[in-house]
Amino acid sequence: MKARVFVMLKNGVLDPQGEAVRHALGALGFDGVQGVRQGKVIELDLAEGTSEETVKEMCEKLLANTVIESYRIEL
């Protein structure tokens, strides 16, 4: 089974890379890009029957730094 983990900087934490991408889009002539947030997607190939609880534990212990990041799991 596959799981996807989406990791994003928490709202309120400045995302300088997202800001740089927003500026670059503006420079390319794309008007109206009001905000860009950059995150990561982690794909996990897991043994059948792995619980969401276990994936959550992986996120808490390693995949996300919950001081600055939030995460969402898609099984």
Place this chain on the structure above:
Amino acid sequence: MKAAVIVFPGSNCDRDMAVALENAGAEVTMVWHKDAELPAGVDVVGVPGGFSYGDYLRCGAIAANSPVTNALKAHAARGGYVFGVCNGFQVLTEARLLPGALLRNAHLKYICRTVPLTVATTDSAYTSAYEKGATINIPIAHHDGNFTADAETVAMLEGEDRVAFRYGANPNGSTGDIAGILSANRRVLGMMPHPERAAEASQGNTDGKGFFAGLVSAIIPA
């Protein structure tokens, strides 16, 4: 005084840190990241700068979960001294030995230059050799040194006098110009600037010498 310096794959400031500690009078052992125990009788553990595990996932994230880091946590929990410089600071925040996190520099650039720092407190072994409010010039070399923490944590650090060093001219966007912080028991310190790169005359700058001198003299009572 016995010191240990941890070496992760990708550490590159470990030997400089060891030399600075030796010159200050410490007996230094290098410890490989796979070692599950620290050498017996170690007083101070240094976590060096570099790019542990290639900065994969997040700077310091993999190192914070390596075998030696469990021993490091146990050492800190029993009141041992631990300091992390640059990537070492990132490892200590990832290991939750220090609060907050280090984000990408506000202007996205890797910065490598000597910057002025203010000694914000002298109430720690690491800063005891300096005058409070003194300005020292110490090199920085990082891409992810933008210290951040929620408002409550920052207020706690400020209220408990746990900011060790502040930038004179904020180079990376750090909250409150914070360059280095202390744990609640004042024995764990993390800082982005590199005192070990300014610790002997041949390096052209000795402003970081007091960091190691203060640490060694605080642990060996005169």
